[in-house]
Amino acid sequence: MTTQFCQCLLPGFNLLRLEHEEIDTENYHITVNVSSTQTLVQCPLCAYPTTRIHSRYERTLLDLPCVNYSLTLVMQVCKFFCDNADCIRRVFTERIPEVTTPWGRKTRRLGQKLQIIGLALGGAAGAHLCHQIGIVACGSTLLNHLKKISLPEFAVPKILGVDDFAFCKGQRYGTILVDLERNQPIALLADRKAETLTDWLMQHPGVEILSRDRSKTYKSAMDKGAPAAIQVADRFHLVQNLEETLEKVFSSYGNELKAVEQQQRQTSASTGMVVVTPKPTTTGVVKGWGSVCVLEE
Ligand SMILES: [Zn+2]
Incomplete structure (x- = not known):
C-alpha cells in the first residue's frame, strides 16, 4: 500500500499526517502513528484563536478494523496556550472533532458503527457480532454509545x-x-x-x-x-x-x-347429533x- 493510499484511509485525513505504521501479523493488529496538522486552533472555552504550542502528547484510539486486522491509532496532538487574558483556561488540548471526542478512546467513525450495531441488535447480540467482525466492544459499551445519540x-x-x-x-x-x-x-x-x-x-x-x-x-x-x-x-x-x-x-x-355443557353432551349422545364448537377467529385480536x-x- 502506498503512503498516499494509507493517508486517505485515516479519519479526518486532511487533519492528520501519517508518521509510520506497525503490523503485528501474529496477533492481526495494526498500529498507525499519526500527528495532528492543525496549527491554528480555538480555545474550547472562549473560542479565542491561537497558534502558541505548550506541549505535545499522545492519544491512543481504537479505530475500525482493517480487513482482518484490528487497528489502533496513536495520535500525537498539541496542547496550546489560550492568550485571551479574560479566559480562565490557560492551556487546552486541541480538538479534532472529525476524528474523536475530547477524552474519547475510540475514533468517531468506530463510535458511529457501534451505534448502528447497537440500534439493530441491542447490547448482548451486538457485542457478539462485534466479536465476530473484530471489534472489541461489550454490551454496556454499545448501550453507552446509543445513549449519545441525540433525540x-x-x-x-x-x-x-x-x-x-x-x-x-x-x-x-x-x-x-x-x-x-x-x-x-x-x-x-x-x-x-x-x-x-x-x-x-x-x-x-x-x-x-x-x-x-x-x-x-x-x-x-x-x-x-x-x-x-x-x-x-x-x-x-x-x-x-x-x-x-x-x-x-x-x-x-x-x-x-x-350444567349447560353436560346437558348438550347428553342430548347429543341420546340423539346421535354432533355438537360443533365454533373455532375462535383472530378477528378479535x-x-x-x-x-x-x-x-x-
Ligand atoms: Zn480561552
Missing part, C-alpha cells in the same frame, strides 16, 4: 396516545407518548405520575385529541395539562376491559355453564392503537 426533533401531534410501559416489569414504570397519526413514539417520561404528564402537555401545547386508558391519574393530568383536548379511550384498553369483564361474568356462572370512543367521566 430527533418532533412536531407536537394533534392526536396523542398515552400509556404506561415497564422499565422493569413489576418494579418501575414510565409513560410512553405516541403520535397516533404517524404511529411514532415521540417521548418516554420517567414515571407515570400525573404531574409529569401535566408538565409535558403544558410544555407542548397543541394536542387536540388524547387517547388513554381509563386510569384516573392520566385523566387528571390531561384535565390540567390540556383542558381543551378531547379525551378518548384507546381500542386496546377497551377490548382489554371487555375481556376482563367477560372473564369475571363467565367465572361467576361456572356451575351453570358446566387488536393490534396497535386506535381511538374509538369519547370518555364521559
Whole structure:
C-alpha cells in the first residue's frame, strides 16, 4: 500500500499526517502513528484563536478494523496556550472533532458503527457480532454509545396516545407518548405520575385529541395539562376491559355453564347429533392503537 493510499484511509485525513505504521501479523493488529496538522486552533472555552504550542502528547484510539486486522491509532496532538487574558483556561488540548471526542478512546467513525450495531441488535447480540467482525466492544459499551445519540426533533401531534410501559416489569414504570397519526413514539417520561404528564402537555401545547386508558391519574393530568383536548379511550384498553369483564361474568356462572355443557353432551349422545364448537377467529385480536370512543367521566 502506498503512503498516499494509507493517508486517505485515516479519519479526518486532511487533519492528520501519517508518521509510520506497525503490523503485528501474529496477533492481526495494526498500529498507525499519526500527528495532528492543525496549527491554528480555538480555545474550547472562549473560542479565542491561537497558534502558541505548550506541549505535545499522545492519544491512543481504537479505530475500525482493517480487513482482518484490528487497528489502533496513536495520535500525537498539541496542547496550546489560550492568550485571551479574560479566559480562565490557560492551556487546552486541541480538538479534532472529525476524528474523536475530547477524552474519547475510540475514533468517531468506530463510535458511529457501534451505534448502528447497537440500534439493530441491542447490547448482548451486538457485542457478539462485534466479536465476530473484530471489534472489541461489550454490551454496556454499545448501550453507552446509543445513549449519545441525540433525540430527533418532533412536531407536537394533534392526536396523542398515552400509556404506561415497564422499565422493569413489576418494579418501575414510565409513560410512553405516541403520535397516533404517524404511529411514532415521540417521548418516554420517567414515571407515570400525573404531574409529569401535566408538565409535558403544558410544555407542548397543541394536542387536540388524547387517547388513554381509563386510569384516573392520566385523566387528571390531561384535565390540567390540556383542558381543551378531547379525551378518548384507546381500542386496546377497551377490548382489554371487555375481556376482563367477560372473564369475571363467565367465572361467576361456572356451575351453570358446566350444567349447560353436560346437558348438550347428553342430548347429543341420546340423539346421535354432533355438537360443533365454533373455532375462535383472530378477528378479535387488536393490534396497535386506535381511538374509538369519547370518555364521559
Ligand atoms: Zn480561552
